[in-house]
Amino acid sequence: MRLVTYTTAGGAPRAGRLEGDAVVPLAAPTMLDWLRGDGRADAGEAPVPLADARLLAPVPDPPSVRDFYAFEGHVATGWRRRGGDIPPAWYDAPVFYFSNPASIVGPGEPVARPAATRELDFELEVAAVIGAGGEIAGFTLMNDLSARDVQRAEMTVGLGPAKGKDFATALGPWLVTPDELPLRDGRLDLAATVTVDGYEATRTTAADMYFPWDALVAQAARDTRLRPGDVLGSGTLERGCLLELGPLPGGRWLEPGDTVTLAADGLGELSTPIV
Known part of the structure; x- marks a missing residue:
């Protein structure tokens, strides 16, 4: 099932929920209600043509956003660049x-380049969204936009990224339930790309996740509790x-005027204009 807000x-x-080129309204008033297990049935209203609907982030106001660091190749490159x-x-x-969680943006929603950065970067990620019972309810694309020059200075303090990261995180275009995606050894076996104004910047796979x-x-649930709508990048x-x-x-x-588009098999395309 593909779910949208x-x-x-x-x-x-x-x-x-998406059905062909239409959106079928659900009884749940919001995605958080659906994730909690309320209003799972259709609302009994007429479907809305997808062309007449504006898609928002699947979970526009998540309770929390945890971003992991689970791809060994990416981690190794970062440490090599730092000489370690x-x-x-x-x-x-x-x-x-x-x-x-206050800086979530949806598909097609513009993001302003922070005034402090001249090294604005995209990050191609997949995010899981937690449902009732603390289990994964679905997956979506995630662009963890990053101000690298700001982040580089912040990281010397030793507390992790702050203003280099928290200005915008894009999610979308929809939430796909796990039964519709290829999982191999607990990892999504999906090809993925990033394009910037039609230029293919990269082609990679989600299957190489170490964990x-x-x-x-x-790990997210250890010594605490997960809530429906929590996002795990x-x-x-x-x-x-x-x-x-x-x-x-x-x-x-990335500069104002660019549009960066993440795409992955089954998860659709997530475009973000930079302004």
Whole structure:
């Protein structure tokens, strides 16, 4: 099942499911209600043509956003650039930082380049969304936009990223239930790409995740509780950002006027205009 949060004619956000080129309204008033197990049935209203619906982030206001660091290739490249090796503790358990749930944007929603950065980067990720019972209810694409020059300075303090990350995280275009996606050894076997204004910046796979998804869920839940709507980012796929790939043609990072589009088999396309 593909689930969306949408609006029509400027109305209040609704939860729906995709059926062909139409959105079928659900009885649940919001996606958080659906994730809690309420209103799983259709609302009994007429389907809305997808062309008449504006899709928002599947979970526009998640209770929390944890972003993991689960792709060994991406981690190794980052440490090599800093002149080091992956710390042994990275292999003990999946690590994450908390991102900003107040800065979620949806498909097609513009993101302003922060004034402090000239090294704006995309990050190609897959995110899991938690449902009732603390289990994964679905997966979606995630673009953890990053101000690399700001982040680089912040990280010298030793507390992790802050203003280099929390200005915008894009999710969408829809939430796909696990039964509709290929899982192999607990990992999504999906090809994925990133394009910037039609230029293919990378082609990679989500299958190379070092830790399986159940390990990420277990680590997130350890000594606390997960709530319906909590978002767990996979971390950047290998070769899933300019920090690994190098700048775009012309030696530049993302700039106003660019549109970056993440795409993956089964998960659709997530486009973000930079303004």
